[in-house]
Amino acid sequence: MGRVVLDTLRAPYDDREVWASLTPEEARRLAGLLLSEAEAVESRTRTSEPHVAVVPLSGDAFQATVRGHALRVDQPLDDGGQDTGPTPVEIFVASLATCVAHYAGRFLDRHGLDRGALRVTALHTMAADRPARVAALTVDVEVPELPPARARALEAVASRCTVKNTLEHPPAITVRLNGDGRAPRPVPSSAAGGDRPRR
Numbered sequence: 001m002g003r004v005v006l007d008t009l010r011a012p013y014d015d016r017e018v019w020a021s022l023t024p025e026e027a028r029r030l031a032g033l034l035l036s037e038a039e040a041v042e043s044r045t046r047t048s049e050p051h052v053a054v055v056p057l058s059g060d061a062f063q064a065t066v067r068g069h070a071l072r073v074d075q076p077l078d079d080g081g082q083d084t085g086p087t088p089v090e091i092f093v094a095s096l097a098t099c100v101a102h103y104a105g106r107f108l109d110r111h112g113l114d115r116g117a118l119r120v121t122a123l124h125t126m127a128a129d130r131p132a133r134v135a136a137l138t139v140d141v142e143v144p145e146l147p148p149a150r151a152r153a154l155e156a157v158a159s160r161c162t163v164k165n166t167l168e169h170p171p172a173i174t175v176r177l178n179g180d181g182r183a184p185r186p187v188p189s190s191a192a193g194g195d196r197p198r199r
Contacts, residue, residue: 006030025058032057036065061085089124089134097122099163100139107157108143117144137167 004027006020022030032055039053054064060081061074073088075081086094101120108115119142127135141158 028056028058032063033070036063036070039065058082089126092134093122093124093137096137096161096163096167097139099161100141100158103161104141104143104154104158107154111150113143113146113150118142 002024004022004024006022006027035055036053039055052064052066054062057063057072059074060079061072061084064071064073071091072085073091074083074085075087077083097120100122101118104118104120105115108118120139121142122137122139124134124138125136127133139158141154143154146154
């Protein structure tokens with residue numbers, strides 16, 4: 001029937017069986033969510049430092065989990081995706097805009113000004129040459145009825161947000177492949193009880 005059946009293998013004391021009939025896409029999405037949640041739980045036990053776990057969902061869609069918060073990314077329809085979420089580059093631009101908004105909002109709070117009308121927008125331009133990258137970013141901060149005496153200070157504070165500082169002082173970035181993609185070799189029976197093979 002082209003469906004994936006999920007059976008929870010009920011225990012003898014359960015009143016009724018729990019199962020689900022899923023499309024292949026729904027099954028992949030559920031599998032991705034389960035893997036993401038498992039990674040999030042494991043990461044909390046491994047380290048207290050910020051950790052992002054990304055798992056595939058379907059097609060070009062991925063789910064990133066950060067401290068239990070799920071974020072879906074995808075590609076637009078004209079790029080072969082299903083447009084079920086923003087692209088990684090759009091999230092990158094949004095991280096700068098929301099960081100600026102955070103700093104601006106805290107500034108307004110400190111000075112007893114209403115942050116309700118705060119609006120931050122961001123535009124980006126992709127580079128025309130290689131490598132593929134964002135070539136320019138413009139972030140506009142709008143605060144109606146901001147007292148002119150506070151304008152320069154707000155601009156200075158918003159311009160020093162953590163994401164902008166990071167872009168202006170780029171961190172060292174390392175992309176690592178964990179393992180070589182091959183299955184570990186079986187342990188010979190003669191090595192039983194000896195040193196374990198290295199992976």
